[in-house]
Amino acid sequence: MDNTSSINVLFPSLPCGLQEFAASCLVLVQPTFLVLCLLVSLFVVKAKGKSRKKPDLPPGPTPWPIIGNIPGILSQKNKPTYRWIHDFMKELNTDIACIRLANTHVIPVTSPEIAREFLKKHDAVFASRPVTMATEYSSRGFLTIAVVPWGEQWKKMRKVMASEIMAPARLRSLLDKRTEEVDNLVRFIYNQCKSNGGSSAVINLRLAARQCSGNVIRKMMFNRRYFGEGRKDGGPGYEEVQYIESVFTVLRHLYSFILSDYMPWLRPLDLEGHEKIVSEAIKVVNGYNDPLIDKRVKEWKDGKRKEPEDLLDAFILAKDAEGKPALSVEEIKAQCTEMMFATLDNPSNAAEWAMAEMINQPEILHKATEEIERVVGNQRWVQESDIPRLNYLIMLNSLS
Numbered sequence: 001m002d003n004t005s006s007i008n009v010l011f012p013s014l015p016c017g018l019q020e021f022a023a024s025c026l027v028l029v030q031p032t033f034l035v036l037c038l039l040v041s042l043f044v045v046k047a048k049g050k051s052r053k054k055p056d057l058p059p060g061p062t063p064w065p066i067i068g069n070i071p072g073i074l075s076q077k078n079k080p081t082y083r084w085i086h087d088f089m090k091e092l093n094t095d096i097a098c099i100r101l102a103n104t105h106v107i108p109v110t111s112p113e114i115a116r117e118f119l120k121k122h123d124a125v126f127a128s129r130p131v132t133m134a135t136e137y138s139s140r141g142f143l144t145i146a147v148v149p150w151g152e153q154w155k156k157m158r159k160v161m162a163s164e165i166m167a168p169a170r171l172r173s174l175l176d177k178r179t180e181e182v183d184n185l186v187r188f189i190y191n192q193c194k195s196n197g198g199s200s201a202v203i204n205l206r207l208a209a210r211q212c213s214g215n216v217i218r219k220m221m222f223n224r225r226y227f228g229e230g231r232k233d234g235g236p237g238y239e240e241v242q243y244i245e246s247v248f249t250v251l252r253h254l255y256s257f258i259l260s261d262y263m264p265w266l267r268p269l270d271l272e273g274h275e276k277i278v279s280e281a282i283k284v285v286n287g288y289n290d291p292l293i294d295k296r297v298k299e300w301k302d303g304k305r306k307e308p309e310d311l312l313d314a315f316i317l318a319k320d321a322e323g324k325p326a327l328s329v330e331e332i333k334a335q336c337t338e339m340m341f342a343t344l345d346n347p348s349n350a351a352e353w354a355m356a357e358m359i360n361q362p363e364i365l366h367k368a369t370e371e372i373e374r375v376v377g378n379q380r381w382v383q384e385s386d387i388p389r390l391n392y393l394i395m396l397n398s399l400s
Helices: 003-010 016-051 070-074 081-092 112-121 133-138 152-165 168-173 175-195 205-222 238-253 264-269 274-301 311-317 329-360 362-375 384-389 391-399
Strands: 099-101 104-106
Touching (some): 070 081, 133 238, 133 274, 133 329, 152 311, 152 329, 168 175, 175 205, 175 384, 205 238, 205 329, 238 329, 274 329, 311 329, 329 362, 329 391, 362 391, 384 391
Antiparallel strands (some): 099 104
Protein backbone atom coordinates (compact mmCIF):
# COMPACT_ATOMS: atom_id res chain seq x y z
CA MET A 1 0.00 0.00 0.00
CA ASP A 2 1.49 3.40 -1.03
CA ASN A 3 1.44 6.56 1.13
CA THR A 4 -1.60 8.13 -0.73
CA SER A 5 -3.68 5.00 -0.12
CA SER A 6 -2.70 5.04 3.56
CA ILE A 7 -3.84 8.68 3.91
CA ASN A 8 -7.10 7.87 2.10
CA VAL A 9 -7.81 5.03 4.53
CA LEU A 10 -6.97 7.11 7.61
CA PHE A 11 -8.66 10.34 6.46
CA PRO A 12 -11.33 9.51 3.81
CA SER A 13 -13.06 12.90 4.18
CA LEU A 14 -9.99 14.95 3.14
CA PRO A 15 -10.08 16.53 -0.32
CA CYS A 16 -7.93 14.79 -2.93
CA GLY A 17 -5.37 17.63 -3.05
CA LEU A 18 -4.85 17.60 0.72
CA GLN A 19 -4.46 13.82 0.68
CA GLU A 20 -1.63 14.11 -1.88
CA PHE A 21 0.04 16.88 0.18
CA ALA A 22 -0.19 14.77 3.35
CA ALA A 23 1.27 11.80 1.50
CA SER A 24 4.27 13.84 0.33
CA CYS A 25 4.84 15.10 3.89
CA LEU A 26 4.77 11.51 5.14
CA VAL A 27 7.49 10.59 2.65
CA LEU A 28 9.70 13.34 4.10
CA VAL A 29 8.90 12.58 7.74
CA GLN A 30 9.45 8.79 7.66
CA PRO A 31 13.30 8.83 7.39
CA THR A 32 13.56 11.57 10.01
CA PHE A 33 11.33 9.61 12.35
CA LEU A 34 13.42 6.47 11.90
CA VAL A 35 16.65 8.40 12.62
CA LEU A 36 15.12 9.90 15.77
CA CYS A 37 14.02 6.45 16.94
CA LEU A 38 17.53 5.12 16.36
CA LEU A 39 19.14 7.98 18.29
CA VAL A 40 16.73 7.57 21.19
CA SER A 41 17.48 3.81 21.29
CA LEU A 42 21.24 4.43 21.34
CA PHE A 43 20.83 7.02 24.09
CA VAL A 44 18.81 4.60 26.22
CA VAL A 45 21.34 1.78 25.73
CA LYS A 46 24.23 4.08 26.61
CA ALA A 47 22.42 5.42 29.67
CA LYS A 48 21.78 1.86 30.90
CA GLY A 49 25.44 0.99 30.36
CA LYS A 50 26.55 3.98 32.41
CA SER A 51 24.12 3.13 35.17
CA ARG A 52 25.92 -0.18 35.75
CA LYS A 53 28.71 0.29 38.27
CA LYS A 54 32.14 -0.32 36.73
CA PRO A 55 34.99 -1.70 38.83
CA ASP A 56 37.14 1.08 40.26
CA LEU A 57 40.52 1.65 38.65
CA PRO A 58 43.64 1.85 40.84
CA PRO A 59 44.47 5.34 42.16
CA GLY A 60 46.24 7.75 39.84
CA PRO A 61 46.60 11.39 38.80
CA THR A 62 43.57 13.10 37.30
CA PRO A 63 43.95 12.84 33.51
CA TRP A 64 43.46 15.61 30.97
CA PRO A 65 40.86 15.04 28.25
CA ILE A 66 42.22 13.10 25.25
CA ILE A 67 45.93 13.31 26.21
CA GLY A 68 45.62 11.91 29.74
CA ASN A 69 48.63 12.36 32.03
CA ILE A 70 51.16 12.98 29.27
CA PRO A 71 51.64 16.68 30.26
CA GLY A 72 52.74 15.58 33.74
CA ILE A 73 55.40 13.32 32.26
CA LEU A 74 56.62 15.90 29.74
CA SER A 75 56.97 18.50 32.49
CA GLN A 76 59.63 16.33 34.17
CA LYS A 77 62.36 17.10 31.64
CA ASN A 78 65.29 15.82 33.68
CA LYS A 79 63.57 12.79 35.18
CA PRO A 80 63.01 9.45 33.40
CA THR A 81 59.37 8.44 33.09
CA TYR A 82 59.73 5.38 35.34
CA ARG A 83 61.16 7.56 38.12
CA TRP A 84 58.27 10.00 37.80
CA ILE A 85 55.83 7.08 38.10
CA HIS A 86 57.72 5.58 41.04
CA ASP A 87 57.88 8.91 42.91
CA PHE A 88 54.18 9.46 42.30
CA MET A 89 53.34 6.03 43.74
CA LYS A 90 55.46 6.82 46.80
CA GLU A 91 53.47 10.02 47.31
CA LEU A 92 50.21 8.07 47.12
CA ASN A 93 51.65 5.29 49.30
CA THR A 94 50.27 2.67 46.91
CA ASP A 95 51.64 -0.54 45.37
CA ILE A 96 49.48 -0.25 42.25
CA ALA A 97 48.39 2.80 40.25
CA CYS A 98 46.64 3.74 37.02
CA ILE A 99 48.18 6.37 34.78
CA ARG A 100 46.34 7.22 31.59
CA LEU A 101 48.51 8.11 28.61
CA ALA A 102 46.14 9.19 25.82
CA ASN A 103 43.86 6.13 25.37
CA THR A 104 46.19 3.72 27.19
CA HIS A 105 45.88 2.81 30.86
CA VAL A 106 49.35 2.11 32.28
CA ILE A 107 49.21 0.02 35.47
CA PRO A 108 52.55 0.14 37.36
CA VAL A 109 53.03 -2.35 40.22
CA THR A 110 55.68 -2.32 42.95
CA SER A 111 54.41 -5.16 45.14
CA PRO A 112 55.70 -8.72 44.51
CA GLU A 113 52.35 -10.13 45.61
CA ILE A 114 50.40 -8.04 43.09
CA ALA A 115 52.99 -8.69 40.40
CA ARG A 116 52.48 -12.41 40.98
CA GLU A 117 48.78 -11.92 40.24
CA PHE A 118 49.68 -10.43 36.85
CA LEU A 119 52.55 -12.71 35.90
CA LYS A 120 51.43 -16.09 37.28
CA LYS A 121 47.80 -16.30 38.32
CA HIS A 122 46.41 -14.27 35.40
CA ASP A 123 49.34 -14.61 33.02
CA ALA A 124 47.13 -15.69 30.10
CA VAL A 125 45.21 -12.41 30.29
CA PHE A 126 48.40 -10.34 30.22
CA ALA A 127 50.43 -12.57 27.87
CA SER A 128 50.32 -10.16 24.93
CA ARG A 129 52.79 -7.35 24.27
CA PRO A 130 52.14 -3.68 23.48
CA VAL A 131 52.77 -2.45 19.96
CA THR A 132 55.51 0.19 19.91
CA MET A 133 57.64 1.83 17.26
CA ALA A 134 60.86 0.25 18.54
CA THR A 135 59.42 -3.28 18.82
CA GLU A 136 58.13 -3.00 15.26
CA TYR A 137 61.67 -2.29 14.05
CA SER A 138 63.36 -4.88 16.26
CA SER A 139 60.98 -7.68 15.19
CA ARG A 140 60.80 -6.73 11.48
CA GLY A 141 57.12 -6.01 11.70
CA PHE A 142 56.27 -8.39 14.58
CA LEU A 143 57.62 -11.65 13.14
CA THR A 144 59.32 -12.91 16.32
CA ILE A 145 58.26 -14.18 19.75
CA ALA A 146 59.42 -11.95 22.64
CA VAL A 147 57.88 -8.58 21.70
CA VAL A 148 55.04 -9.74 19.46
CA PRO A 149 51.34 -9.36 20.41
CA TRP A 150 49.72 -12.68 21.27
CA GLY A 151 48.29 -14.42 18.20
CA GLU A 152 48.98 -16.96 15.46
CA GLN A 153 52.46 -15.62 14.64
CA TRP A 154 53.45 -15.80 18.30
CA LYS A 155 52.17 -19.39 18.55
CA LYS A 156 54.07 -20.39 15.43
CA MET A 157 57.37 -18.89 16.59
CA ARG A 158 56.96 -20.30 20.09
CA LYS A 159 56.51 -23.80 18.68
CA VAL A 160 59.66 -23.52 16.56
CA MET A 161 61.70 -22.06 19.42
CA ALA A 162 60.58 -24.73 21.88
CA SER A 163 61.01 -27.74 19.59
CA GLU A 164 63.99 -26.76 17.42
CA ILE A 165 66.08 -24.10 19.18
CA MET A 166 65.70 -24.33 22.96
CA ALA A 167 65.38 -28.11 23.12
CA PRO A 168 67.80 -29.63 25.68
CA ALA A 169 69.45 -31.81 23.05
CA ARG A 170 70.16 -28.77 20.87
CA LEU A 171 71.70 -26.83 23.74
CA ARG A 172 73.84 -29.82 24.75
CA SER A 173 75.15 -30.10 21.21
CA LEU A 174 76.43 -26.52 21.41
CA LEU A 175 78.26 -26.93 24.73
CA ASP A 176 81.71 -26.96 23.10
CA LYS A 177 81.05 -23.60 21.45
CA ARG A 178 80.04 -22.00 24.75
CA THR A 179 83.05 -23.48 26.53
CA GLU A 180 85.38 -22.18 23.82
CA GLU A 181 84.11 -18.63 24.25
CA VAL A 182 84.32 -18.72 28.05
CA ASP A 183 87.96 -19.85 27.69
CA ASN A 184 88.51 -16.92 25.33
CA LEU A 185 87.07 -14.56 27.97
CA VAL A 186 89.63 -15.83 30.50
CA ARG A 187 92.40 -15.28 27.94
CA PHE A 188 91.15 -11.74 27.22
CA ILE A 189 91.03 -10.80 30.93
CA TYR A 190 94.49 -12.29 31.48
CA ASN A 191 95.89 -10.26 28.58
CA GLN A 192 94.19 -7.12 29.90
CA CYS A 193 95.75 -7.63 33.32
CA LYS A 194 99.15 -8.38 31.81
CA SER A 195 99.19 -5.21 29.69
CA ASN A 196 97.66 -2.91 32.34
CA GLY A 197 99.76 -3.50 35.41
CA GLY A 198 99.36 -7.10 36.47
CA SER A 199 97.34 -7.84 39.60
CA SER A 200 96.53 -4.14 40.15
CA ALA A 201 95.02 -3.70 36.68
CA VAL A 202 91.51 -2.31 36.32
CA ILE A 203 89.17 -4.38 34.14
CA ASN A 204 86.14 -2.91 32.38
CA LEU A 205 83.60 -5.47 33.58
CA ARG A 206 80.83 -4.18 31.33
CA LEU A 207 83.02 -4.56 28.24
CA ALA A 208 84.12 -8.05 29.28
CA ALA A 209 80.58 -9.24 30.09
CA ARG A 210 79.07 -7.87 26.89
CA GLN A 211 81.93 -9.17 24.79
CA CYS A 212 81.61 -12.66 26.25
CA SER A 213 77.82 -12.68 25.78
CA GLY A 214 78.24 -11.49 22.20
CA ASN A 215 80.91 -14.06 21.42
CA VAL A 216 78.86 -16.92 22.87
CA ILE A 217 75.70 -16.15 20.89
CA ARG A 218 77.64 -15.46 17.67
CA LYS A 219 79.40 -18.79 18.04
CA MET A 220 76.12 -20.59 18.72
CA MET A 221 74.22 -18.75 15.98
CA PHE A 222 76.76 -18.25 13.18
CA ASN A 223 79.65 -20.51 14.30
CA ARG A 224 82.03 -17.55 14.42
CA ARG A 225 83.50 -15.32 17.13
CA TYR A 226 83.99 -12.16 15.12
CA PHE A 227 82.25 -10.33 12.29
CA GLY A 228 85.65 -8.98 11.26
CA GLU A 229 89.25 -9.72 12.24
CA GLY A 230 88.88 -9.24 15.98
CA ARG A 231 91.91 -8.61 18.19
CA LYS A 232 94.93 -10.71 18.99
CA ASP A 233 94.33 -10.46 22.73
CA GLY A 234 90.87 -12.01 22.34
CA GLY A 235 89.00 -8.72 22.64
CA PRO A 236 86.36 -7.28 20.31
CA GLY A 237 87.27 -5.56 17.06
CA TYR A 238 85.68 -2.45 15.56
CA GLU A 239 82.82 -4.46 14.04
CA GLU A 240 81.90 -6.15 17.33
CA VAL A 241 82.00 -2.85 19.26
CA GLN A 242 79.78 -1.15 16.67
CA TYR A 243 77.39 -4.11 16.68
CA ILE A 244 77.03 -4.22 20.47
CA GLU A 245 76.57 -0.44 20.71
CA SER A 246 73.79 -0.63 18.11
CA VAL A 247 72.10 -3.53 19.91
CA PHE A 248 72.00 -1.64 23.19
CA THR A 249 70.76 1.49 21.42
CA VAL A 250 67.75 -0.50 20.23
CA LEU A 251 67.27 -2.09 23.66
CA ARG A 252 67.23 1.31 25.36
CA HIS A 253 64.29 2.33 23.17
CA LEU A 254 62.24 -0.90 23.21
CA TYR A 255 59.84 0.10 25.97
CA SER A 256 61.06 3.58 26.83
CA PHE A 257 58.55 6.42 26.88
CA ILE A 258 57.98 7.53 23.28
CA LEU A 259 55.14 9.98 22.71
CA SER A 260 54.08 8.54 19.35
CA ASP A 261 53.48 5.10 20.93
CA TYR A 262 50.49 6.66 22.71
CA MET A 263 49.56 9.17 19.99
CA PRO A 264 50.25 7.30 16.72
CA TRP A 265 49.25 10.29 14.60
CA LEU A 266 52.45 12.02 15.82
CA ARG A 267 54.75 9.26 14.53
CA PRO A 268 55.41 10.79 11.07
CA LEU A 269 56.76 13.90 12.82
CA ASP A 270 59.28 11.93 14.95
CA LEU A 271 59.30 14.82 17.42
CA GLU A 272 61.83 13.26 19.79
CA GLY A 273 64.05 11.77 17.08
CA HIS A 274 63.68 8.26 18.51
CA GLU A 275 62.60 6.61 15.27
CA LYS A 276 65.64 7.91 13.41
CA ILE A 277 67.94 6.59 16.15
CA VAL A 278 66.30 3.15 16.24
CA SER A 279 66.13 2.77 12.45
CA GLU A 280 69.83 3.63 12.09
CA ALA A 281 70.83 1.24 14.89
CA ILE A 282 68.76 -1.65 13.53
CA LYS A 283 70.24 -1.01 10.09
CA VAL A 284 73.71 -1.60 11.56
CA VAL A 285 72.60 -4.80 13.30
CA ASN A 286 70.90 -6.17 10.19
CA GLY A 287 73.89 -5.13 8.10
CA TYR A 288 76.02 -7.64 9.99
CA ASN A 289 73.44 -10.42 10.42
CA ASP A 290 71.63 -10.50 7.07
CA PRO A 291 74.58 -11.29 4.74
CA LEU A 292 75.57 -14.26 6.92
CA ILE A 293 72.00 -15.59 6.92
CA ASP A 294 71.51 -15.09 3.16
CA LYS A 295 74.79 -16.86 2.46
CA ARG A 296 73.87 -19.80 4.69
CA VAL A 297 70.39 -20.18 3.15
CA LYS A 298 71.99 -20.26 -0.31
CA GLU A 299 74.51 -22.89 0.80
CA TRP A 300 71.70 -25.20 1.94
CA LYS A 301 69.76 -24.63 -1.26
CA ASP A 302 72.84 -25.38 -3.35
CA GLY A 303 73.59 -28.56 -1.39
CA LYS A 304 76.92 -27.27 -0.06
CA ARG A 305 75.93 -28.07 3.52
CA LYS A 306 74.94 -31.49 4.77
CA GLU A 307 74.91 -31.35 8.58
CA PRO A 308 73.64 -28.64 10.95
CA GLU A 309 76.33 -27.08 13.09
CA ASP A 310 74.67 -24.10 14.80
CA LEU A 311 71.34 -22.43 15.59
CA LEU A 312 71.09 -20.77 12.19
CA ASP A 313 71.12 -24.19 10.55
CA ALA A 314 68.39 -25.31 12.96
CA PHE A 315 66.21 -22.35 11.94
CA ILE A 316 66.73 -23.07 8.24
CA LEU A 317 66.01 -26.81 8.57
CA ALA A 318 62.92 -26.45 10.79
CA LYS A 319 59.85 -28.03 9.12
CA ASP A 320 56.12 -27.65 9.63
CA ALA A 321 53.55 -30.47 9.84
CA GLU A 322 53.55 -30.80 6.04
CA GLY A 323 57.31 -31.10 5.78
CA LYS A 324 57.76 -27.61 4.35
CA PRO A 325 60.14 -24.96 5.77
CA ALA A 326 58.55 -23.69 8.98
CA LEU A 327 60.03 -20.20 8.66
CA SER A 328 60.55 -17.73 5.86
CA VAL A 329 63.95 -16.08 5.43
CA GLU A 330 62.53 -12.85 6.90
CA GLU A 331 61.30 -14.73 9.97
CA ILE A 332 64.70 -16.38 10.40
CA LYS A 333 66.44 -13.01 10.20
CA ALA A 334 64.01 -11.44 12.65
CA GLN A 335 64.30 -14.25 15.21
CA CYS A 336 68.09 -14.45 14.97
CA THR A 337 68.29 -10.72 15.69
CA GLU A 338 65.89 -11.00 18.61
CA MET A 339 67.98 -13.78 20.13
CA MET A 340 71.02 -11.54 19.80
CA PHE A 341 69.19 -8.82 21.72
CA ALA A 342 68.12 -11.19 24.51
CA THR A 343 71.44 -12.97 24.99
CA LEU A 344 73.50 -9.78 24.91
CA ASP A 345 71.30 -7.87 27.33
CA ASN A 346 70.24 -10.20 30.14
CA PRO A 347 73.43 -12.18 30.93
CA SER A 348 75.76 -9.17 30.74
CA ASN A 349 73.50 -7.05 32.95
CA ALA A 350 73.13 -9.86 35.48
CA ALA A 351 76.91 -10.39 35.64
CA GLU A 352 77.58 -6.67 36.04
CA TRP A 353 75.03 -6.22 38.83
CA ALA A 354 76.11 -9.38 40.66
CA MET A 355 79.79 -8.38 40.60
CA ALA A 356 78.97 -4.83 41.70
CA GLU A 357 77.05 -6.14 44.71
CA MET A 358 79.80 -8.60 45.62
CA ILE A 359 82.44 -5.85 45.45
CA ASN A 360 80.30 -3.62 47.66
CA GLN A 361 79.73 -6.50 50.09
CA PRO A 362 83.05 -8.42 50.32
CA GLU A 363 81.55 -11.07 52.61
CA ILE A 364 79.28 -12.18 49.75
CA LEU A 365 82.25 -12.36 47.35
CA HIS A 366 84.22 -14.37 49.91
CA LYS A 367 81.36 -16.83 50.40
CA ALA A 368 80.92 -17.28 46.61
CA THR A 369 84.66 -17.84 46.14
CA GLU A 370 84.72 -20.30 49.01
CA GLU A 371 81.89 -22.31 47.43
CA ILE A 372 83.72 -22.54 44.09
CA GLU A 373 86.90 -23.71 45.81
CA ARG A 374 84.96 -26.32 47.77
CA VAL A 375 82.93 -27.69 44.83
CA VAL A 376 85.35 -27.27 41.91
CA GLY A 377 88.76 -26.91 43.52
CA ASN A 378 91.82 -25.03 42.25
CA GLN A 379 93.02 -27.49 39.63
CA ARG A 380 90.55 -26.78 36.80
CA TRP A 381 88.12 -24.22 35.39
CA VAL A 382 84.47 -24.14 36.35
CA GLN A 383 82.36 -26.13 33.86
CA GLU A 384 78.66 -25.88 33.04
CA SER A 385 78.17 -29.27 34.67
CA ASP A 386 79.35 -27.75 37.98
CA ILE A 387 76.64 -25.08 38.06
CA PRO A 388 73.81 -27.23 39.55
CA ARG A 389 76.03 -27.82 42.61
CA LEU A 390 76.90 -24.13 43.10
CA ASN A 391 73.77 -23.28 45.05
CA TYR A 392 74.99 -19.99 46.50
CA LEU A 393 76.02 -18.69 43.09
CA ILE A 394 72.68 -19.75 41.64
CA MET A 395 70.92 -17.77 44.36
CA LEU A 396 73.08 -14.70 43.69
CA ASN A 397 72.35 -14.94 39.98
CA SER A 398 68.60 -15.13 40.60
CA LEU A 399 68.78 -11.91 42.65
CA SER A 400 70.85 -9.94 40.13
